[in-house]
Amino acid sequence: MPQIESTIALSSPAFAVNRTHMLALLDKVRQSEQRARDKSALSRARFEKRQQLLPRERLALLLDPGAPFLELCTLAGFGLDTPDPDKSVPGGGVIAGIGYVSGVRCMVMASDSGIDAGALQPKGLDKLLRVQQLTLENKLPYVQLVESAGANLMTYKVEDFVRGGSTFRNLALMSAAGLPVVTVTHGSSTAGGAYQTGLSDYIILVRGRSRAFLAGPPLLKAATGEVATEEELGGAVMHTSISGLGDYLAEDDRDGLRIARDIMAKLDWNRTTPVQVSRSFKPPRYDAEELLGIMPDDHKRPVDMKQVIARLADDSDFLEFSENYGSATVCGHIQIEGWSVGVITNNGPIDPAGAAKATHFIQACCQSRTPILYLNNTTGYMVGKAYEEAGIIKHGSKMIQAVTNATVPQITVYCGASFGAGNYGMCGRGFNPRFCFSWPNAKTAVMGGEQAAGTMRIVTEAGMRRKGEVDEAKLDEMSRRIVERFDSQMSVFTTSAMLLDDGVIDPRDTRAVLAQVLAVCREAETREPQKMQFSVARP
Numbered sequence: 001m002p003q004i005e006s007t008i009a010l011s012s013p014a015f016a017v018n019r020t021h022m023l024a025l026l027d028k029v030r031q032s033e034q035r036a037r038d039k040s041a042l043s044r045a046r047f048e049k050r051q052q053l054l055p056r057e058r059l060a061l062l063l064d065p066g067a068p069f070l071e072l073c074t075l076a077g078f079g080l081d082t083p084d085p086d087k088s089v090p091g092g093g094v095i096a097g098i099g100y101v102s103g104v105r106c107m108v109m110a111s112d113s114g115i116d117a118g119a120l121q122p123k124g125l126d127k128l129l130r131v132q133q134l135t136l137e138n139k140l141p142y143v144q145l146v147e148s149a150g151a152n153l154m155t156y157k158v159e160d161f162v163r164g165g166s167t168f169r170n171l172a173l174m175s176a177a178g179l180p181v182v183t184v185t186h187g188s189s190t191a192g193g194a195y196q197t198g199l200s201d202y203i204i205l206v207r208g209r210s211r212a213f214l215a216g217p218p219l220l221k222a223a224t225g226e227v228a229t230e231e232e233l234g235g236a237v238m239h240t241s242i243s244g245l246g247d248y249l250a251e252d253d254r255d256g257l258r259i260a261r262d263i264m265a266k267l268d269w270n271r272t273t274p275v276q277v278s279r280s281f282k283p284p285r286y287d288a289e290e291l292l293g294i295m296p297d298d299h300k301r302p303v304d305m306k307q308v309i310a311r312l313a314d315d316s317d318f319l320e321f322s323e324n325y326g327s328a329t330v331c332g333h334i335q336i337e338g339w340s341v342g343v344i345t346n347n348g349p350i351d352p353a354g355a356a357k358a359t360h361f362i363q364a365c366c367q368s369r370t371p372i373l374y375l376n377n378t379t380g381y382m383v384g385k386a387y388e389e390a391g392i393i394k395h396g397s398k399m400i401q402a403v404t405n406a407t408v409p410q411i412t413v414y415c416g417a418s419f420g421a422g423n424y425g426m427c428g429r430g431f432n433p434r435f436c437f438s439w440p441n442a443k444t445a446v447m448g449g450e451q452a453a454g455t456m457r458i459v460t461e462a463g464m465r466r467k468g469e470v471d472e473a474k475l476d477e478m479s480r481r482i483v484e485r486f487d488s489q490m491s492v493f494t495t496s497a498m499l500l501d502d503g504v505i506d507p508r509d510t511r512a513v514l515a516q517v518l519a520v521c522r523e524a525e526t527r528e529p530q531k532m533q534f535s536v537a538r539p
Contacts, residue, residue, distance in 0.1 A: 004310035004318050010295060011275070019293035022448035027442035028493070029504050033074045034066065036091040040114030047114070049268075052209065053253040055095060055110045055118075060144050061257045062101055062108065062184075069099035069108075070516055072131060075504060076495035077123035090497065092124030093395065096131040098458045098520060100266035101143055107135040110145040113187060116510045118148035125167070126159055126499045132170040134502075137434060138524040141169075141180045141269060143260060146196055147187030164192065171199035175536050178529025182263055184256040185210045185246075190234070191219075196325050198245060201536045205236035205246035206254045210425050212239060240316065244539045271364065274526050277278045277336025277397035282315040284511070295377075295441050300450070305330055305345040305377055308415060312472075314338065321364075322357050329354025330359040333370070339522070340368075345375035345415075347497065350422055355395035358425070362402040371409040371521060372425045373514065380420030399425045409434040409521035413510060414442035429500045435517045438492045438501045441509075447484030453479040 007016060037451040040055060047054050053061070063069055078090035109131060111118035119127070125304040135142045173179050183200035189212045197203055197212050205212070213234030219232065220226050232238065238244035250256035263364040292309050295303060313334035320332040328348035334341055344358055365372050381387075381396045403410070403425060410432040418426060423444060427433045446452070457479050464470045488494065492504050505513050 002319055002482060003285065003316045004100055004306050004313075006290075006307065006310060007304065008286075008290055008307055009492045010290065011295070015293035016260050018296050021297045022292045022295065024439055025492075026506055028456060029075070029440050032078055032088070032090050032493075035073075036089050036112070036115070038220075039089050040112050043114035047502075050209065051252060053127050054114055055145070055147075055277075058184075058186065058253055058257060059095060059108065059110050061254060062145065062260060064100040064103065067100040068512075069097055069518055070095035070513065071095070072502050073127045073496075074135075075330055075496040076499055078119050078128040078493055080122040080497060085336065085493070089121070091115075092127040093119055093121040094124050094127050094131075096138070098134075098516070101141075101168065103268070104141060104264045104269045105520065106143050106264070107131055107138075107140045108143050108458050111148040111186075112150075113147040114512070116149065117188070120148070121499065123499055125164055126169050129163075129170070130502070132174070134435075135174060135321060136170065136177060136180065138520050139177070139179060139527045140520070140524075141182065141264065141267075141427075142174050143264070144181045144184075144200070145257075146183055146185045146189050146193075148193055149188055150191050150193040150195075161192075162313060163254075168192075168195045171196070172535045173268055174536055175199070175201055176532050178531050180267060180269070182261075184250070184253075184260050185212060185213060185236075186253055186256065188213075189399035189482035190216055191359070194234075198538065199535070202245060202260075203221075203246045204248040204254050204259050205239055206249050206252060207236050209253075210234075210236040210239070210246070212245060231519045237259060239245045242361070251376065265499050272528065273523060275425070276522065276526075281335060281338040281356070282496070284305055284311050284313060285316040286311045286512065288508040291510065293531065295416050295507075297378065297441060298386065299419075300441055303377060303416060305347055305375055308375060309334060309345070311341060312336065312514065326353030326355070326357040329358050331357060340370050341514075341518065342370045342372045344372065344426070345374065346422070347383045348398065349379050350399070350425060352387060352390040352392050352395040355381070355390055355399040355425065359395070359398045359402045362399075362406055366407045369408055369436065370517060371411065372406065372411065374412045374433070376412060376414045376418040376423070376428070376442070378419065378422035378426060379417050380422035381425070391411070392478050396421060396425060400431075408517075409524075411514065411517060411521075412436040413505075413514075415445060416436040416442060417448075418442065418444045419447055425489050434521055436501045437503055437505045437510075437513060438496060439507050440504055443490040444500065445486055445490040447486075449483035449490070452486050454481040456482055 012132045075090045076092035079088045081084045092164050093112050095112050099108055181200045182202045185197045187209055189197040194212045211230050211234045240249040248259045309318050318332050318334050329350050330345045410427050410433045412427045429436050457475050496504050
């Protein structure tokens with residue numbers, strides 16, 4: 001079997017520097033995530049006084065103990081809520097991920113009501129739309145734990161109001177697609193947010209705590225003059241006995257979560273899914289810890305991405321495709337936990353031969369129904385007279401066409417640089433990969449900051465010469481600002497905050513994450529939910 005031999009010098013100074021840098025970035029990611037947990041936990045006294053559980057406590061009781069849970073988009077909104085990143089609270093006011101409820105793999109969403117009463121934070125709407133898209137694409141049941149003050153009226157934007165309607169449309173689409181929507185409304189679900197509860201197939205309300213109404217007492221009095229209490233307008237007892245909005249009346253948070261788990265168990269969701277027998281496999285021959293020291297901070301330094309593959313693939317076995325043609329673009333077959341995967345990665349820029357090879361390989365994977373993994377590490381497509389004559393635009397376009405129209409699940413991991421049109425050819429976020437993750441060191445941009453500054457300096461200097469004077473100080477300041485602008489936007493702390501990936505993962509967890517999402521994709525291919533013309537409507 002063609003096992004990859006390790007060429008990584010584990011005791012070298014370069015490996016130690018790379019490892020230290022990666023761990024520092026990973027620590028920054030984890031500290032940022034912890035900030036959201038800590039801020040939510042500050043509400044503990046208030047929740048306990050109301051005899052409620054904190055959002056993450058609810059989530060822990062909903063999910064099967066010991067089963068994997070893949071949390072998504074944890075850095076959503078990072079740095080967008082304050083100019084000081086050290087004070088930023090990421091997450092968008094939403095906790096979301098893929099986990100198991102009563103043995104059923106589900107998408108789970110919980111309002112982080114410990115922070116600003118669960119109001120959506122910057123990018124929270126985009127996060128919610130992304131997890132709903134993943135739910136539909138992967139044919140997952142959707143379980144939501146709702147307690148939200150809704151939109152923040154102090155930061156109201158009409159575009160968010162209009163786009164927010166898509167979240168309700170998606171709930172209706174899920175139901176009509178045969179994907180059960182199960183909701184525990186732990187607290188407020190008001191105004192437009194009331195439809196977050198109302199558009200569910202199974203609704204669990206909590207006695208004395210759930211509130212669902214289109215207009216609360218203050219708005220009702222202002223609009224009509226009518227006076228009513230919150231309980232009279234939208235309490236759990238009223239909705240489960242009079243309006244018919246609620247299907248189950250829970251006594252408290254724990255009881256509501258128990259009912260949600262019972263519902264998922266009674267649906268017998270897995271009955272029509274073919275049982276996939278676990279396949280035998282050998283783990284990689286090299287320790288995942290070694291992934292910490294492979295990628296340099298400087299994207300201009302060369303990296304042999306086969307060394308990354310060796311630490312992801314079963315038995316470090318890699319059958320390379322067309323090895324000697326367009327060799328800077330690496331393609332081949334591996335297995336992850338016994339399941340076949342096509343891999344495309346980069347040992348440099350993409351040249352015409354590499355683009356043509358990747359196009360062929362993508363089409364071959366579609367023919368054999370083999371999912372494709374893209375490990376991004378490219379500064380883009382090659383430029384220059386010789387490459388233009390060789391048809392780099394033509395061959396790059398064919399690669400982009402293949403990526404766009406691929407009929408198999410495509411999964412992207414940003415391991416290093418992802419620059420220029422190379423981001424497109426390597427199935428960047430804009431090409432709708434099924435899942436998209438980043439390592440902490442990843443960088444995404446139209447080009448490097450120095451290249452952008454150099455380009456603009458040449459153009460600006462030429463203009464100055466035509467006017468008869470060249471101001472070097474002005475050029476230097478312009479270059480500095482361009483480099484600063486590009487560098488500030490290319491790191492994962494910006495791209496992940498903007499929902500340009502599904503989360504930043506520890507390189508050591510890459511194989512486990514890939515195994516999980518590949519299993520999700522396989523289940524989606526074999527599952528045939530009972531589609532309907534309309535959603536399940538309330539009685």
